[in-house]
Amino acid sequence: MAENLFPNDLFSLPGFTRPAPHGGFPAHELFPDVAYEIVHDELILDGVARMNLATFCTTWIDDKARRLMAESIDKNIVDKDEYPQTAELEKRCVRMLADLWHAPDPASTLGTSTTGSSEAAILGGLAAKFRWRARGGTGMPNLVSGPVQVCWEKFARYFDVELRQIPLRGDRYTMHPDDLPEYCDDNTIAVVPTFGQTFTGLFEDVAAISAALDRLHAAGGPDIPIHVDAASGGFLGPFTAPDLVWDFRLPRVKSINTSGHKTGLAPLGVGWAIWREAADLPRELIFDVDYLGGNMPTFNLNFSRPGGQVITQYYNFIRLGRAGYARVQSATYFVARHFAKGLGAIGPFELIHAGEPERGIAAVTWRLTEGPDYNLYDLSDRLRARGWLIAAYPLPAGRQDETIMRAVFRHGFTLDMAELLLADIGRSLRHLSANPWRTPLTRAQAGGFTHDAAPEVP
Numbered sequence: 401m402a403e404n405l406f407p408n409d410l411f412s413l414p415g416f417t418r419p420a421p422h423g424g425f426p427a428h429e430l431f432p433d434v435a436y437e438i439v440h441d442e443l444i445l446d447g448v449a450r451m452n453l454a455t456f457c458t459t460w461i462d463d464k465a466r467r468l469m470a471e472s473i474d475k476n477i478v479d480k481d482e483y484p485q486t487a488e489l490e491k492r493c494v495r496m497l498a499d500l501w502h503a504p505d506p507a508s509t510l511g512t513s514t515t516g517s518s519e520a521a522i523l524g525g526l527a528a529k530f531r532w533r534a535r536g537g538t539g540m541p542n543l544v545s546g547p548v549q550v551c552w553e554k555f556a557r558y559f560d561v562e563l564r565q566i567p568l569r570g571d572r573y574t575m576h577p578d579d580l581p582e583y584c585d586d587n588t589i590a591v592v593p594t595f596g597q598t599f600t601g602l603f604e605d606v607a608a609i610s611a612a613l614d615r616l617h618a619a620g621g622p623d624i625p626i627h628v629d630a631a632s633g634g635f636l637g638p639f640t641a642p643d644l645v646w647d648f649r650l651p652r653v654k655s656i657n658t659s660g661h662k663t664g665l666a667p668l669g670v671g672w673a674i675w676r677e678a679a680d681l682p683r684e685l686i687f688d689v690d691y692l693g694g695n696m697p698t699f700n701l702n703f704s705r706p707g708g709q710v711i712t713q714y715y716n717f718i719r720l721g722r723a724g725y726a727r728v729q730s731a732t733y734f735v736a737r738h739f740a741k742g743l744g745a746i747g748p749f750e751l752i753h754a755g756e757p758e759r760g761i762a763a764v765t766w767r768l769t770e771g772p773d774y775n776l777y778d779l780s781d782r783l784r785a786r787g788w789l790i791a792a793y794p795l796p797a798g799r800q801d802e803t804i805m806r807a808v809f810r811h812g813f814t815l816d817m818a819e820l821l822l823a824d825i826g827r828s829l830r831h832l833s834a835n836p837w838r839t840p841l842t843r844a845q846a847g848g849f850t851h852d853a854a855p856e857v858p
Contacts, residue, residue, distance in 0.1 A: 410437060447789050450817075453807040454791040456632050456662045460812025464719075465712045469667055472708035477513065478698060486707040489714040496717055497674050500638050501647040501656055510681045511674035512700060513660070513710045517631035518551035519701050520657035520673035523685075524627040525555045527655060527675065528590035530682040531625070537587060544583045544624075545592040546575025547599050547796040549631065552592065561589065567798030573597070573752060574604045577612035584613075586622045590654075593626065595646050596633030599796060601753045601763030601806060603633055606646035606653070613652055625654040632761045634658030634672075635665070639726040640733060640757035654680045660713045663729065663761070665720075665811055670709035728811055732762040735818050736809040740764045742822040747829050748772055752804060765806040773836035776805045782828035788821060 415434035420442065430438075449459040461469075472486070480487035490513050498509035514520040529541055542562035545552060556563035566579045574597060584591065591613060593604040606628055617623045628646060630637075635658060637644050647653060653676060660670035675681040686699045720728060736755030743766060744751055752765040768776055776792040783790055792805045809818075 410434070448787055450812060451787045452789040453809070453813075453821075454789045456659070456808050456810075457668055458661050458665055459810055461665070461667055461712070465667065465715060468712050468715055469708040472706070472711050475707035475711070477705050477707035477710055478700075478703055483707060486711060490710050493672070493710060493714050493717065494674060497634075497658070497672055498648075501634070501674065502649045503674070503676055504648070505677070508678055509674060509676070510678050511672060513705075513713075514657075514671040514673060514700060515669055515702055515705060516661065517629070517657050517659035517671040518549070518554075520659075520671040521549075521551050521627075521629055521631070522555045522559075522701060523673045523699065524629075524655040524657050525552070525561065525590070525592075526559065526685060527681055528625060528627055529559065529561060530684055531654075531680070532587075532589040534682060537589070539587055541587050541589045542585070543590055543592060544580065544588055546594065546604055547597060548592065548594060548629065549598045552629070562587075564588075565797060568795065569798050573600045573795075573799075574602050575609070577605065577608045580609065580612045581616055581621070584616060584622065584624055588622060588624050590625050590627045592629055593646075595628050595630040595637065596761040598632075599793075599806070600760070600765045600804070601632075601808070602760040603637070603644070603646070603758075607650060610650045610652045624652075626650070626652045628653055628656045630656050631659045631671075632662050635660075635663040635725070636729055636757070636761055639722065639729045644758060648676050651676075660709065663810075664713060665716050665728070666709050666713040668709070669706060670713055729762070730757075732809050732811055732813070733757050735813055735815050736762040736764055736807075738815060739807065739809070739818040739822065742818070743825065746822065746826045755809070761808070762810070763806055763808045765804055767802060767804045772833070774832040776803050778832055779825070779828055780805065782831060783821075783824060786824045786828075788824060 410433055413431055413434050415430040415438070420438045452459065475483050475486050477483065477486055477490065493513065494509065494511035495506050497511065498506035503509045512523070514523065525543065532541055540562055542564050543552070543556060544564045544566065546566050547568065548565065553563060555561065564583045566575050566583055575593060580591065591609060593606045593609050595603050595606060597604060606626065610626060613624050613626070634656060637646060647656060655673065655675045657671060657673050658664065660666040660672055661668045689698060733755055740751055740754035743749055743764065748769045748771055749766040750769055752767060753760045753763060755762055755764050780790055780792040790805060790807050792803060794800050795802045795804060
């Protein structure tokens with residue numbers, strides 16, 4: 401009998417006799433099961449997303465959302481002629497967000513889905529630049545902000561805008577309204593407060609910033625609009641701090657961006673940009689294309705995009721509604737506050753943000769008090785050994801000599817998981833106290849961090 405060249409055991413099939421291709425394009429085929437197993441096994445080396453408290457992004461979705469994502473894997477949302485109902489669901493989401501954020505006329509508000517809040521923020525910045533130019537603006541435009549996420553630095557560099565970041569001073573962790581007159585002028589296209597700051601999780605005071613710009617204009621200064629970067633807070637404030645005024649209730653707020661795949665509870669890959677009124681989105685930013693079967697407007701930086709994330713966002717909107725989102729988000733804040741209370745009791749820490757809904761997102765940030773023979777990078781490294789990914793990094797300009805740590809709590813992170821994390825922090829602190837050593841700061845650590853991740857620890 402001829403030797404069976406293809407035995408039933410998966411791991412004895414051809415393809416496992418050599419490492420997976422690493423460089424040049426492979427010359428030969430693999431059995432699908434072999435290719436899958438190679439990729440699957442390599443991904444075991446990734447961190448566990450549910451234990452990643454450095455990320456702001458969704459790490460848990462329900463089975464119905466997973467089904468919708470699988471069923472929509474071949475839908476291109478830009479092809480509105482071929483997939484008209486997907487386009488309709490996107491329009492519904494825009495109107496729902498406009499209503500949630502108190503737009504004057506949600507039915508006529510313009511907005512769009514994006515691949516994330518970064519693209520949405522850049523669209524808001526471009527609209528502000530085009531409006532400024534239409535008003536007769538000349539010279540080098542500028543954008544004024546406090547400490548911001550790196551997407552604003554990208555926007556400024558890629559689109560020739562000066563980014564004027566107001567440095568932190570004193571005991572401040574956010575942009576202060578009193579600083580605005582010094583940084584704003586006739587070439588300021590917008591002021592960008594962050595509703596859920598990346599570094600600390602704190603809300604910047606949009607209402608106070610708007611009032612300061614009102615005073616500046618009344619005194620003869622420029623009339624400057626606001627774009628709110630609500631990447632993390634846009635799906636929290638309306639449900640857990642509804643009396644906090646930060647959105648289109650302020651006439652100076654012309655546009656808002658948010659991330660559906662953060663506190664919006666959608667899978668990775670969706671953000672939203674919404675304008676107060678149709679006139680606030682310059683017509684020059686909208687392109688009409690007719691080569692996909694019908695004439696359709698588009699004003700995204702990307703063209704072809706998957707539709708499943710928008711479909712799943714709509715599913716969440718109708719499944720949860722206002723009451724459901726309030727319940728889910730309140731539960732996340734409850735876990736964050738429980739963790740903050742436990743953290744203050746076990747370590748030499750000073751809390752910066754303890755997960756209060758009226759002050760910021762469902763996150764806890766803290767600094768190390770004087771005394772220990774270890775730093776927060778050491779603690780981050782010890783926790784990584786147990787699988788926990790928690791960011792430690794320096795504060796931005798003005799307070800760069802201070803290192804803080806931040807844990808972001810998301811839907812699906814339970815009270816029991818918070819207890820396990822607190823226990824591991826306690827064990828890590830005892831280990832560091834008994835074995836004092838200090839991790840030298842790398843250049844990357846000393847220079848800050850970007851979006852969701854902590855700087856790498858060597």
